[in-house]
Amino acid sequence: MREEEIPRNVARHVRTGTPWPRRFKPLTATEARDLLAAASGHPLQPLLDLASGTAAIRRTRQVFTTAQGRPVDPTKLTRSFTTLLRKAGLRRRGAEGFRLQALT
Secondary structure, three states: OOHHHOOOOHHHHOOOOOOOOOOOOOOOHHHHHHHHHHOOOOOOHHHHHHHHOOOOOOOOOOOOEOOOOOEOOHHHHHHHHHHHHHHHOOOOOOHHHHHHHHHO
């Protein structure tokens, strides 16, 4: 195909919207306590303790694994986190938001 055969760029006429960024709403202290209480005895409890600041670590890389010793699958982690939020009676949010909250 030669360039002269295309008289105009039809993609220029497509209108795309700008996505609105999601607003991050951190957990309140009460919500964090409820989530940690719901996670008691759950395999994710050490991860939540670490992210919430109730557990301390040395400067080493932490890898969370399944009972079989394999790294935790991110999809399963998100599903388990959503289940814990529901059990604690909290609004749904992504696990990455909890990580951001732990950094602040």
